[in-house]
Structure formats: C-alpha cells, structure tokens
Amino acid sequence: MKTIVNKILVTLSLLLVFSCQEEDNVFGDLSAPxxxxxxxxxxxxxxxxxxxxxxxxxxxxxxxxxxxxxxxxxxxxxxxxxxxxxxxxxxxxxxxxxxxxxxxxxxxxxxxxxxxxxxxxxxDFTDAEAVQFLTGGSQKSWYWSASEPGHLGVGPNSTDATQNYYPHWYQAAPWEKAGSPDSSCLYENVLHFSLVGGQLKFLLDNGGSTFFNKDFNSVVGATSSSDGCYSYDTSGLKTVTLSPSESLVVGNNIPNQTRGTMLNISDGGFMGYYIGQSSYEIMSITNNRMVVRAVMGGNPALAWYHTFTTIQPVQDPITDYTNLVWSDEFNTDGAPDTVKWGYDIGAGGWGNGEAQYYTNSSNNVIVQGGSLKITAKAQNLSGSNYTSARLKSENKFEFKYGKVEVRAKLPVGGGTWPAIWMLGENYATNTWPACGEIDIMEHKGNEPNKIHGSLHYPGNFGGNANTNTTMITGASTQFHVYKAVWSPNSIKIYVDNVLFHTVANSGSLPFNANFFLILNVAMGGNFGGTIDPAFSQSAMEVDYVRVYQ
Structure with missing residues (x-):
C-alpha cells in the first residue's frame, strides 16, 4: 500500500510541474511594457x-x-x-x-x-448659457419630468428631417414608470449639476437603484429580457465637459432641433436611465426644463430622449371637475353676450410689441353660425396697421380651480398669434407676473400646428415661462379642444384630451386665487414674429367655452 501511495504522489508532482510549465507558456513574458x-x-x-x-x-x-x-x-x-x-x-x-x-x-x-x-x-467652443442654466451659477438639481408625456422616449437616429428630432417609436405616458417596482426607481433620480473651481461637475443620486435598459442588464449580472431596476452605485462626483454636437440633427433646419452642444460625463456617468452612453446632446434648455438626446450604446440606430425639470413633479390623485358652472355656446348671432364678455380696447403693443389695435367692432368680433369669430385684419386704425379683438370675462366671471374646455379653430398666416388664456384677477394691484398667467393655448402662424402651453409667474415668465409644446394636425382647418385642469396640486394642459404639459401647484405660486378668461388674436410682436406682407385677414373660430368645477 505504501508503494502505491508513493507512486500517486510522484504522479501528482509531475502533473503540477507540467501544469506550471503550461501556465508559463500561456502567460509568456510578464515583465512591464x-x-x-x-x-x-x-x-x-x-x-x-x-x-x-x-x-x-x-x-x-x-x-x-x-x-x-x-x-x-x-x-x-x-x-x-x-x-x-x-x-x-x-x-x-x-x-x-x-x-x-x-x-x-x-x-x-x-x-x-x-x-x-x-x-x-x-x-474656441463655449456654451456659458447652458452652464448657467444647468447650475444656476453654483448648484442646481434636476428631476425627471414624469408628469409630461414623452419624458422618456426613443426614435430613429436618422437623417430623415421628419423623424430625427422626436421619439416616434415610443413615448412614456405621464407617470408611466411609477406603477411598477421594476421601473419606479427611475423617478427617484436627482441629477445634481454644479460648478467646482470653474469646472462643471455632475452627481447622480439614484436612491440606490438604477433603471437599466434590457440590453445592459448584464452590467449588474441580471438575465432578464425586460428593462428593470437594479441596485447600482452611482456615487462620486463626475466631471462634465461640453463640446460641439456632431449629431445627424444639426443643420437640418427642423423644429426642436439640437442646441448644438454635447454634454459629456466622465467615468461612465449617465443621466438616470442606463443605456450604455455618457454623452448627451442638449436639444433644448431653459432655467427649469431640459431635453437631451443620447444615441444608445452599441446601437447607433436608436436615439433616446429624456426630459428633466427643476421643479420636482408630484403625482397627485386624479382630479376632475364635472359640474358645469359657466359656459358660452355662441348660439345667438350678433355681438358676444355682454353679460359674459367685455373687451380690451386699443394698441400700444400690450407689453409684447404687438402690431394690432383691439376693437369691439363687428368687423373684428362677431357670433355667427354657432361660433365666435375673432378676426385679425390688415387695416389701418389710429396708427396701427392691423385690427383684431380681445375678449375677457373680467368682472363678469372669475373663478379658482376647475376645468376649462375651449373648442376652437385657429387663424392662418405668418404673424398671427391666437391665444386662449387666463390672468389673475388681482393684476392691477399684484403686477404681472406676480398675479400669474395660464396660457391654455398659443399658436404662431409662422409655426403651423405647434401648440404652446405655458405658465407665467415670478422667476418664470416671458421668454423664460414654464412651457411645453405639442404638434397637432389641422390646427387652422379643424376644430380642436384645448383644455386646462387646474387644481391645488397641479395645472395640466391638454389638446384633444392628450396631456402635454403639467406644472406642480403649491402655496408659493400665484395659482391659488381667482382668474378670468381671455380670448384674442394678436399680430406679430415678440411671440408672433414676422407678419406676412401678403396677410389680409384670418379668424379664430370658437365653438364653445365651458368651465367645470
């Protein structure tokens, strides 16, 4: 027996020597380069x-x-x-x-x-404005704009000018990812941008869990074929550099095209949704809203879109208002009902450099055939080259909270600027923007079918309003329903029951007092832009205005 054991030990020794020799052959020279x-x-x-x-x-x-x-x-x-x-x-x-x-x-x-x-x-490249927007000059926090449709979306990374600026293939519905533990971690993200010694920095606070695209689940050792939330460490301050965009979008002269600036995060940093990418193209950015675009890692045919806001969205209970408290169906031909509507009269630009003179003449405002018609005309009056009308419910109907629905067809022509909006009734003593303004619908004739919804208030007004846009078809050839649902918790703006802009309401904002309604068509100005020299006249037709509480 002892002899057998010795033979086994000798055999093992030989095997070990042979194995070491094989390892030396595999690794070769282990000296430093x-x-x-x-x-x-x-x-x-x-x-x-x-x-x-x-x-x-x-x-x-x-x-x-x-x-x-x-x-x-x-x-x-x-x-x-x-x-x-x-x-x-x-x-x-x-x-x-x-x-x-x-x-x-x-x-x-x-x-x-x-x-x-x-x-x-x-x-020579610089985008100091983008840095200011990102950081506020020191540090600023950003959140997923979860209440907006399309806050997360994907589309083709294409040279097709009709597709490459928009997530055609998928758009997340408002709060879509909140309903499942497999995706709700996305809305826990807080993106911190800061200036440290003049250098732009980034820190992602993901609450301990990151939403991974299914193609990158292997990063965390997962084998699921679906997107999911996984524990992932995103701690550590990252360096951010800005560079000129080399995107396919640049130069296509299309709506919503890129700003032309790339945001590059060091050390594998990313903006909340893991798609194997650390460089993001800034499509648009203001003090409180940012849209970025990123080509998916390993799949250059896909472009993902992310929308962020500096005002953390709050998912409030569904609020609807069904009790009709005030309306005008415009069923009686002639002048608008004086019990319900008054007018602003005159010119002077109305604070926006507008070109029209507002009248109460039947040439500019009339109820006819079941619709209110507000007509802007190329007409000289008291030094103005255009006339139009602006109706308001001030001192006749004012309200706090509710649902406003206006079915309307918009005017056509470069420079036309129709609006359906509300103004805080205390504007005389609480000067705009402190009184607040809710723009349910604004439209530029120079940008057909692009609908704007905006809120103006201190810190967010004029060109820096809290705003969003959506594209529709036939804005000037078909009637569409423009709607706002205004509650103590939020203001939500819709077209044809499709939500496209949400702002969280709070006691610090002016949207907790009485407002009145305004319907008007302006010409030119800061928003309406260049007026077509061939413009003669066009009308906004309003089928009804209804307020529910």
Missing part, C-alpha cells in the same frame, strides 16, 4: 496657430513593447481606455490651456508602465 512613447498631434497646429485651430481636438498614438492596452488620464478630470493606443480627445475648456496627460501601458499579468506629457491646446 518598455519603450512607451506617446505621439500627440494638435489638430490645426501651425506656426500661426501653435495651439491648434480652436477645435480643441488632439490625436494621440501610444506604443510600447509588450503592451496589450492603454489608459489615458487627463488633467481636465476625464479618462479614456484605448486598447490600440490610438485616441482622439476634444479639450473643451475655453481659451488656451495647458493639460497634463498621463498614459499607462498595461502588459500581461497587470504589470504596467506610465509616462506623462503636457500640451497647450486652444478651444
């Missing part, structure tokens, strides 16, 4: 422009003996892996700046060699 060199070419560098052409682009080529991969670490806070050693980097800090670049060549077994170089690079 040698002869590491890095060539850096600043694009556009010349005798006249030694620091480049202002694009900020530098091409790097690293080589080393026995290296199998390379890593670049830049002093602007970004890093990049380059298995081949070749890398193109865009430096985006405005002006001419010196950067330190550390390059590490890794060999077999994890051994490495490092070298460092410095470069001076000029970048």
């Amino acid at each position: 040698t002869n590491l060199t890095v060539q850096a070419t600043v694009v556009g560098a010349s005798t006249v422009n030694p620091n480049g052409d202002g694009s900020g682009v530098v091409n790097f080529v690293a080589t080393a003996t026995n290296a199998i991969s390379y890593k670049y670490v830049f002093s602007d806070g970004t890093t990049a892996n380059a298995p081949s050693g070749q890398l193109q980097k865009r430096f985006t800090q405005p002006g001419t700046n010196e950067y330190t670049i550390t390059v590490t060549a890794s060999g077999k077994g994890g051994v490495s060699t490092t070298t460092t170089l410095t470069l001076q690079v000029r970048s």
